[in-house]
Amino acid sequence: MERRIDSGPMSDLPAPEGTLTRNANLADYTWLKVGGPADWLFKPASVEDLAKFMRNLPGSMNAYPLGAGSNLIVRDGGLRAVVVRLGHKFANIAFSGDTVSAGAATRVARLASESAGRGIDLTFLRTIPGTVGGAVRMNAGCYGSYVEDNFQEARIVTRDGRIETLTKREIGFAYRSSQLPGGAIIVEAKFKGSRADPGRLHELMARQIERRNSTQPSGEMTAGSIFRNPVGHSSSGAEGECHEGKAWKLIDQVGMRGAVRGGARISELHSNFLINDGSASAFDLECLAEEARKKVLLKTGIALSYEVVRVGEHGPGKKKPCV
Numbered sequence: 001m002e003r004r005i006d007s008g009p010m011s012d013l014p015a016p017e018g019t020l021t022r023n024a025n026l027a028d029y030t031w032l033k034v035g036g037p038a039d040w041l042f043k044p045a046s047v048e049d050l051a052k053f054m055r056n057l058p059g060s061m062n063a064y065p066l067g068a069g070s071n072l073i074v075r076d077g078g079l080r081a082v083v084v085r086l087g088h089k090f091a092n093i094a095f096s097g098d099t100v101s102a103g104a105a106t107r108v109a110r111l112a113s114e115s116a117g118r119g120i121d122l123t124f125l126r127t128i129p130g131t132v133g134g135a136v137r138m139n140a141g142c143y144g145s146y147v148e149d150n151f152q153e154a155r156i157v158t159r160d161g162r163i164e165t166l167t168k169r170e171i172g173f174a175y176r177s178s179q180l181p182g183g184a185i186i187v188e189a190k191f192k193g194s195r196a197d198p199g200r201l202h203e204l205m206a207r208q209i210e211r212r213n214s215t216q217p218s219g220e221m222t223a224g225s226i227f228r229n230p231v232g233h234s235s236s237g238a239e240g241e242c243h244e245g246k247a248w249k250l251i252d253q254v255g256m257r258g259a260v261r262g263g264a265r266i267s268e269l270h271s272n273f274l275i276n277d278g279s280a281s282a283f284d285l286e287c288l289a290e291e292a293r294k295k296v297l298l299k300t301g302i303a304l305s306y307e308v309v310r311v312g313e314h315g316p317g318k319k320k321p322c323v
Contacts, residue, residue, distance in 0.1 A: 013082070014056035018045040026074040026312075029066060029085065031129070032223045032274070034282040035074025035312065038064075038083040046089065047155075047163060047187050054185070055161025057082065063159060064311065065185045068107070070129035071138065071224050076282045077313030084185055086133065095120070098193060099152065104133030104186045108140070111191075116201035120193040122150060126205040127212045129224060133186040139173045143208065148173035152190040159183025176228050176307055217267045221276040226266075226289050227251075227304040247304055248272035254295035261288040274308070286310060 013020065024041030027033050039061075044050035057063060062081035066072075090105035095118050102111050112126040124145035128135060136154055139147050151173070154166050158181055172179030180186070212218060227247040248271045251257065257271040263279030266288060274285050293304045 012058055013040065013061075014053050016042060016044060016053045017049040018053075018087075019043040024083065026066075026069075026079060026083065030069030030072050030074055030223070031221060032069075032073060032276050032280075032282075032285065033221055034076070034276060034280060034285060036076050036078025036282075036315070038079045038081060040082040042082050042084050043087050044084065047157065050084065050086075050185065050187065051157045051161045051163050053161075054157055054159060054183075057161075063183055063185070065133065065137075067105070067131035067134035068129060071134065071308055073223065073282050073285055073308055073310045075286070075310065075312035076315035079312040086131075086185075086187070090187060098195060099190060100193065101188060101190045102132045103188050104131060104136075106132045108132055108135045112205065113202075115191075115193060116205060117198055119195055119198050119201070121196045121201055122191060122193045123201050123205050123208065127208050132189050136171070136186055136189050137178055137180060138176055139178050141176075146173070147191075150191040150193055152192050154186050154190070155188040156180070156184045156186050163187075215270060217269050217273050217275060220267070221278070222267070222273050223308045225272045225307045226274050227272060227293065228307045230302055230304070246272075250296045250300060250302060250304065251292050254292065254299050256292040256295060259288060259292070261291070264288045266292065281315070282312075283314060 021041045023037040026035040026038050042053060044053060054063060064079060064081040064083050066083050066085045086105040088105065090103040092103045093106060093111060093114055094101045098120060100111065100115050100120060100122070108125040108128050108130060111132060112122045115122040124142045125135065128140050128142055135147050136151065141147065148168060151168050154171060156164055156166060158164060225247065229247050251266065251271040256266050258268045259266045262281065262284035263277045264284035265275050265277060267273040267275050274289060276285065297303050
C-alpha cells in the first residue's frame with residue numbers, strides 16, 4: 001500500500017501505512033464548519049495499522065478520535081493532538097441472525113436502514129447523525145431507546161496499541177456518556193435487535209424522519225443538542241410527553257430562542273440547537289451557548305450540562321467564552 005505523508009516532516013511520529021497530514025483544517029470535518037487545525041490528522045489503512053501507530057506514538061502526544069463531527073465544536077485555536085479519523089474501510093456492516101456488526105465509521109442512519117431491511121429493529125438510530133463509534137462513545141439515543149439497550153460488545157484500539165474487546169459492563173454506559181479507557185479508539189461494535197416486519201420498520205423510520213424535519217433545523221449547519229436534558233427530563237420523543245424542565249424549555253424561559261452572536265444563533269425552530277449562519281467562529285458559538293447556560297442558571301438554579309463536545313484551544317487573546 002502506498003504511504004503518503006503530507007505537508008511537512010513527521011518529526012518523531014511513527015510512519016503509518018495510511019495517510020498522515022500536518023496542520024489539517026478540522027473545520028472541514030465538522031458539521032458546524034468551525035475550528036482551527038490539528039497538529040496531525042491520521043487516517044489509518046487498517047486496524048493493525050492503527051494499533052501499530054498508537055503503540056509507537058510518543059506518550060507525550062494526545063490522540064483524539066474524530067467521527068462525523070456531528071456533535072462537536074473544535075475551538076478556533078485548533079487541537080494539539082493527533083486526530084484519528086477512520087475511513088471507508090472501517091464502515092463495513094455484517095449480519096448474523098439477530099446480531100449486527102458495524103465498523104466504527106459506519107453512519108448510524110445506514111446501520112438502522114440496512115438492519116430494518118433484514119427485519120432487525122434498530123430504528124431509533126435512523127434520525128441520529130454521526131457514526132457508530134461516536135454513538136457508542138456518547139451512548140446516543142432517541143425515542144426512549146439508547147445504544148446500551150442493543151449493544152453487545154465493541155472492539156477498540158487502546159492508547160498503547162492493544163486491540164481489545166469490551167463488554168457492555170466494561171464500557172460503563174450512562175446517560176449520553178460511557179467510560180471508555182482514556183485514549184481508546186472504537187473500531188467496531190456489535191448490536192442485537194428484536195425481530196420485526198421490514199416494511200413496518202421502514203414505515204416507522206419514515207415517520208421519524210418526517211417528525212425530525214418538522215421540529216429540528218436539520219437542513220442547517222448545526223451540531224445537534226447543545227445541552228443534555230436535566231436529570232429526570234431525558235426525552236423519549238413520545239407525543240404528548242411533558243416538556244417542563246427540558247433544556248429547550250429552559251432556554252425559552254430566559255428568552256434565548258433566536259438569540260444571535262456574530263454568525264451564531266440559537267435556532268428559532270428548536271432552541272436547544274446552535275446554528276452557524278455561515279460566518280460564525282467557534283468562539284461565537286460557544287459564547288452564545290454559555291450565555292444561555294448562565295441565564296438558565298441565574299433564573300432557575302438549574303445548571304445545564306453540555307451535550308455538544310467542545311475541544312481544542314481558543315484563538316489568540318480568547319481565553320474562555322465570555323458573556
